[in-house]
Amino acid sequence: MSAPCLARGSPGRLALANVAADILNNLPLAELHCHLEATVEPDDARIFAKRNSIDISGVFNDQGDYHWRDFKEFLDTYDAVSEAIRTPQDYYELTLHYYTRMAARGVIYGEVFVSPEHAGKFGISYTALIDAVAAAMREAEAKSGIVGRIIVTCVRHFGSEHATATAQLAVDHPHPMVTGFGMAGDEAFGAAADYARAFDIARDAGLGLTAHAGEILGPESVHEAITLFHVDRIGHGVRILEDDALAAAVKDWGLTLEVCPTSNVAIGLYPSLERHPLPALVAAGLKVTLNADDPAYFDVDVADEYRKSAEIHGFERERLAGFTRTAIEAAFCDSKTKVELLTRLDRN
Ligand code: ADE
Numbered sequence: 001m002s003a004p005c006l007a008r009g010s011p012g013r014l015a016l017a018n019v020a021a022d023i024l025n026n027l028p029l030a031e032l033h034c035h036l037e038a039t040v041e042p043d044d045a046r047i048f049a050k051r052n053s054i055d056i057s058g059v060f061n062d063q064g065d066y067h068w069r070d071f072k073e074f075l076d077t078y079d080a081v082s083e084a085i086r087t088p089q090d091y092y093e094l095t096l097h098y099y100t101r102m103a104a105r106g107v108i109y110g111e112v113f114v115s116p117e118h119a120g121k122f123g124i125s126y127t128a129l130i131d132a133v134a135a136a137m138r139e140a141e142a143k144s145g146i147v148g149r150i151i152v153t154c155v156r157h158f159g160s161e162h163a164t165a166t167a168q169l170a171v172d173h174p175h176p177m178v179t180g181f182g183m184a185g186d187e188a189f190g191a192a193a194d195y196a197r198a199f200d201i202a203r204d205a206g207l208g209l210t211a212h213a214g215e216i217l218g219p220e221s222v223h224e225a226i227t228l229f230h231v232d233r234i235g236h237g238v239r240i241l242e243d244d245a246l247a248a249a250v251k252d253w254g255l256t257l258e259v260c261p262t263s264n265v266a267i268g269l270y271p272s273l274e275r276h277p278l279p280a281l282v283a284a285g286l287k288v289t290l291n292a293d294d295p296a297y298f299d300v301d302v303a304d305e306y307r308k309s310a311e312i313h314g315f316e317r318e319r320l321a322g323f324t325r326t327a328i329e330a331a332f333c334d335s336k337t338k339v340e341l342l343t344r345l346d347r348n
């Protein structure tokens, strides 16, 4: 793969980086919930679109940012932007770009959702996709120490047959950096039971499991993810406090929540970060991690999430370190890697 030539980021982002650096003071960070295609900033999407002769002008607003008005439109924009990413080289570049930036922001471990269904639409094979992403992760680790892993992800609104086929691809082509299977997309699409087979296939192969649930829909969706998919982690799950018994069960079973506050506010679940249930989830003793979800859409990264949680909810450094510890403990990587990451955390 050749060297990337993507945009370097805006001055605004650099200013934020300095503020966060003061508050976080070199605290190692970890992220479990981030969609790889959503790490592509609008400027880079335009570079990919031009390079691949694709017209995605309809996804931008007058300021040149991604445009959407509600969750469904967000998913449509996401799918459309993903169409500009057409080659393994594109995936290699965007992955290297993201991991390099996150390492500079203090992230020592990051899992990303990678969608073979998006990539496969334009002929990128599963193995070419995974090889490209893994090569970039390895390169980033060699340069900066950041450790990456891949969660192969199906997209619920693309249908259950695709979901099953995606899980089967992951199992038929095992790769040391593919350690999880997940489901993203429209949580309200189709019947959850139809997707259970995909999770069965992935679980039998030893992959860690996570599904978006309790983001758009309420506790019943989390309940389905637990009872039908037998997930290890819940993508979002922020609405479980609406059901005391479910929240208690999630706590007893030790399931980890991949909480993405800025995403939840941007999508319209909560009116502001101040009104987000993050402090209540923590106070309830649930296993909580902090994540950016779709950084290029919501103008946020995981370091911003840590900083904002300190600024808005008054979390101290020990609590912030707790988010990293919980993320490493719940990570879909081997135990030797976890011990090394926890050692790095404890050194700071
Ligand atoms: N795919 C990308 N971002 C997502 C989100 N926030 N929810 C569901 N699916 C997604």
Ligand code: ZN
Pocket: 033, 034, 035, 184, 212, 235, 293
């Ligand atoms: Zn997500």
